[in-house]
Amino acid sequence: MKSEQQQKGVTKTVKKVKVNKKAPVRLWVKAVFTGFRRSKVQQNEKQALLKIQHVDDVSSSRFYWGKRVAYIYKAHSLKNNTKFRTIWGRVSRSHGSNGIVIARFNRNLPPRAIGSTLRVFLYPNRA
């Protein structure tokens, strides 16, 4: 199902700053980056394994296919008026039978991200 991508730009490089200071609103699901897809002695850095919170089986993980994922980290220098930087990617497929999911990023995730929380957004909504 193709939808027009007119309004939303394809590349987002700035961490979204919430304007509403009243109540924080979370529209993303927490996911832990557990490591790269790998065998015992070899790993594929192109494929990141994500453990999405509360997702325990393959049928649940299907909801997240195609959803965009962001790894947000801080750097020292300012870029685009912010010290936060992101690496964007998408959930591409499931992995195993326990709800782990493989995500591919525009640039591969740095290994120091292993164990950190990534944000799995609810868009694009495939309904």
Next chain:
Amino acid sequence: MPAKKRTTRIGNWYKSDDEKVHFVRKRKAPRPSQLRKISPGQVLILLAGRFQGKRVVLLKQLKSGLLLVTGPFKINGVPLKRVNQAYVIPTSTKVDIKGVDASKIEDEYFKRTEAQRRKNEKGFWAKRGELTEEQQVAEKKRLDEKRKTQKSIDDALVSTIKKTQLLKQYLGARFSIGKTTRPHDLVF
């Protein structure tokens, strides 16, 4: 002198003009994307952007395929807005939009004007960004027109919304994922 032998073959087909024709679409206008389980009057949850989490009312689908939504502005601060279908969760709540006339609003309503584009100029081009007298007047007029259109659409909507219990509060509240919410299990 014997005639020179032709070293290259002449084909049977000659191009009538030398210009290269770039890829030409057979279909002139883009076909608006199919609405998936969404119908006008439905309450949608915006997933991204400044108004993420806000619940808005769908008015119609524009020719470009984007959805035209409104807060209504008085209820949750969301103005008339275009939204992509993929960046929205449809809910089962429906609002009756019989009295609402959004037929005049199309994609041109959202087009950036020259004055708007120039407004954000900085530094070297800042001079160019300063609006002339006429431009300022035109801008003010344009904004007043926008407020009027917003009001005319919202007034009919708000009166319908007030009839349903708690609908106004529902539209004013934002959707958020809590500690135990499982979006894959949620039925909207």
